[in-house]
Amino acid sequence: MRFLLDNNLSNTLATGLREAGHDVLHVRDVELGAADDTTVLGFARDERRVLISADTDFGGILARSELDSPSVILFRREGGRRPVEQLRLLLANLDQLAEALKDGSMIVLTDRLVRVRKLPLIP
Template identity: 30%
Template sequence: MRFLVDAQLPPALARMLSAHGHVAEHVTDTGPADAPDQELWSYALEHHAALVTKDEDFSGMAAFGGEAPAIVWIRVGNTRRRALIEWFEPLIEKIAEMIDAGNNLIELR
């Protein structure tokens, strides 16, 4: 599975996904951190990557229909990097299964 981690999330999240055998990039690996949402959307589509984000805008973009990458929408408040990684790590395989099953919007609380 391939993931693109959005700018509001730490690069460590992409590294952790890679350590679990997935291909993962942080947006800063692909271009500027302040790239417009549409560029990230297009990049995720072109590279068949699920977009991991805290940005509500992407869920709205997915709701319009049409071609969309899988969106993993993290809806937790501000937290320390370590706490976020520890919370997210046990969910990785379930997220991958959900994406493989055709779920295009996965909301994590």
């Protein structure tokens, strides 16, 4: 799968996803570390990458824009989460989420919840 990691996520997560066989860019790899959320979302869409973030603003942007892509995976914290734990959580759920990600979805991941909403989001 092709991923773009947002600035609020560690390169450790990117490395782990690459080791699992995925094509991963971090926003800092493409000089978007200081870019606004709309620019990051546009890059992910143009490059056909799933955006992975911990920034809840992306849900609002998707809802207002009524875009049907890119898919976004949002980590929600129920406590401190290290990149290794984020990687474990993502890899444990990725196979079952693959089709939804391909079709365009907003996915929220926590330790206890996996919520999938098909894009476009209706406000």
